[in-house]
Amino acid sequence: MSWVLSKDPNEEAPKVKPSSYNPSFYATHKTGTTFEVQLDSQQLHKKNVGWSGWEFVLRNYTAIGFMSMSSTPEWVKNTKVNLTIVDRHGVEIQPPQNKSSQLEFSYQLPSEVISPVVKLKDLLDKYKDRASIPKSETNKYAGMYQEWKITDLESLTDDATLLSFAKQHNVNIYGFFSHTAKIWKEVNEKLSSDKRRKFWRPGIQVVTENMPTGRVIDIDLNYGGGNKDRAFIVIELNDVRPDYGRKIFGDDVTNFVQTIASKIVSHFVINREVLKSTKKPHGGTDSEQQFNADLRIESARELNILDIDLPFEKEPQFEQDVVGLFHVLIGANILKGYRILSVSSGAQYDGVMRYYLKNEAEYYYDGRENLLGIIQQNFPPANIIRSVPKNLEFKYYLSDLIDEFESTDFTTKNFDDIFWVVTWEIGNEETFSKSGYNLEDLTINSSYTKRQYFGVTHHLYSNGNRAINVLVLKDVIRLLRKQ
Template structure:
């Protein structure tokens, strides 16, 4: 019988220590399960240091807030030191325990008291230190993760032991904190820092600014910025460093040249209108842009072009002082160019890409969320949206936000895309060619680059049956742009390589690139296949001589991925296109289409008109392709490319 009042939170004090130990393990294990991101360990340490320097700044207003970070691929470790407030002894002894936090939750990046537990028990070696006028200590905790995952009771519960050496990074400041995680071991993530395929400071700075709280989300020109130094030691011991950088997020427009703020464009248009001039005649710097962007205040968010914003959403916008940023690029290739050639990270990683990111108290929270467009769905991959809240309450760990907040952010992201897409007429056309996102090179360098390209990538098509009397093509190097594709295609027609069509018109301004007609005329043998003299001919001339088709729509692209993106965006429609001409086919077709290669001699009977190289099929339509790269390779060696076309496009109907 219970005769006295009791506190259920203290009831475990009288239990057997083994029971309490098991309960603690379960509690910590549940915390660790909420941390699934590959950058979570970096993020927790960085956010704690940022909060620490902010806290000290409130007391010492002249403080220059500073972090020192070290990524060491030799000993597989990440270290961070700061000149923040430091710990008091009681705080230091308790902060690693579950659900213990000394943050007030108002404006701090974390406050649930689980991040430090994850750092201590999610890995097997953590060195930590603190120093200020009241308390100095350096300690180490080992085998935290091994103990948590130990089901047999073999691993002793770890304790923090004193560590005699003062790490070099901790000598940088008279006050602050220090943490070093050494990775490796079962259940840890990442196990090895080589996972990121980044070996120098120039690469790691993009990872840390775009994937962790180091990239602070701010929409004003605040001068109170935290600075940081970054040192990276690669696996061979080589050192690269970047000093005194600002802890700010890398917004796309800050790195992608030819990006314009739509507020600025609108302001210039108003000035032109006020002067009685045509507002559509903008300065050249606002035409053929890589992207457009805009920042949005709370009031501007309420006015976004979407019919889904209700009064309850307006209340949430005010409650969390929501602001946002949106960037709309002309092509998803911008993200590849940014990743591969600016950040120089693993190809295809897309450290920056289209989608929605949600931030709280100046810190990104969670991963990309798809922007839920119901039309022009391809735009969800071209638009980069960041929605920022103040003092919202994310889920445990680094997972995300409550459903009503997530829903609101998704609605706002759709409204932002709806607004930005109205300016797409100011963007360059997506031809599939590689974007230029850095400052334009000067004419001399451009000429030299083309000379080098000609030597490195010569275009060879020598055949006694074409281009008489010299029997070789005039264009000397592999195409690099849509314009090169147009030139090469016209040469192939003029040289008699492609004989089955005539061009009627081309346009830079209409929705589609040109108009053409298929035709068949004497001599008949010009259209009939011969493996040596006419390898692009038809097997049987199923149509009579002097057949001329109705006018049809023609599209040029460097890479056909760009055309499929336009179909997804509903800028163009596959049912309207009869022929597409490109240098390369790309790989986006695999999502929704099948391709029949007419360069596979087994499919020769499908070719109706001279020169067609492929037919692309969807569930509702099909159209013809001329893929120039594969056409050239085929003409140079018909038999040699058969295995390639069979394997790439063939379909084995038997198991």
């Protein structure tokens, strides 16, 4: 491991030697597979993952997580998986009281670890002859779940195109919906004492060839956006191949899973009376949607940029508002040179953008009339500032992105992959210093001389790496008001 981690290119590679490895497994089994993961004190995080945390990792991120909602092959039924964890002192860590060392040879689902839960279809069938579900079954469960086979999908949609796609790929679906979005944090804390670890998260997990493929995809909802954070949906598709390099699927798959996921969330919301009550409404009904919309409008401040007529009239309240305002500022030619190539909540990063700006006097920095500009000396000899397409990330608070960088979640974002970040506010400034990041403000003193792209307000550094270009739109608006 020291050779793998070494930065010395001349360090000699380790030589293969005969192994003396002789686990107890060999004494009781003539066939099978065994492997061990050994972590020393430098590689093992200070916080404990825990026995249940390792169970999650093995069942949801390795081949042990076999997934088939249509049928279970005999070889799967006959496969036995045992988990043994020994700490550095040689003491075996015992599984929780409700578990044994033998793991299920299957993908772990939320309904296995969250309680109390109810299988919604069974509950509805039980009381199908009644006008409503009895009061004894309302305000009772932490979550509900349901499975849909091919023959069940017509209860979700009558769209012939969707149904044809489902039949073509023999689709099977599992959906889970919790009483609160906080449920994932609560479950994660039970799996590990490290609060940064994100084992469970809401969204869509696509399964192909009996294995989860790609990362968990955010659910796009046209309304009741908060409901997406309560749902975890597994969609099993046969004969579908993702782009393994980018870990995403084609538009046909993405459109299908997003449309079906939206309909599943609506199905759960309609039956949400069985869930424990929460302080905030789940959304879904016309009155609740209107209530949330009115509250959002009343709480938002007017942008009020003098002498500029923008169709985006309110300060952003959510990340999607940041996306909208950024597009408006580009369209109004306030932010100059930006060329958006793609924006997608289903990909690992939010978008792709390139830059192209000619050396012209109207783009030069001026302390009175053009506070967002670039000093003339920063234009290259070719008189054009340009960049190839680079990853773009949107956030309401910039500090939220730092939390994602620092997260030990297997789907975390990578600092080196991101070139542009657009946010509304900085957020928690302590997050940067505590995590070893440096945020340089280009709007104060003479720091504007370091600006390479029009409107960039900050540079974000990590361990001396090249800077991420940050546009904090609240600061952009503030500078526009001063001009």
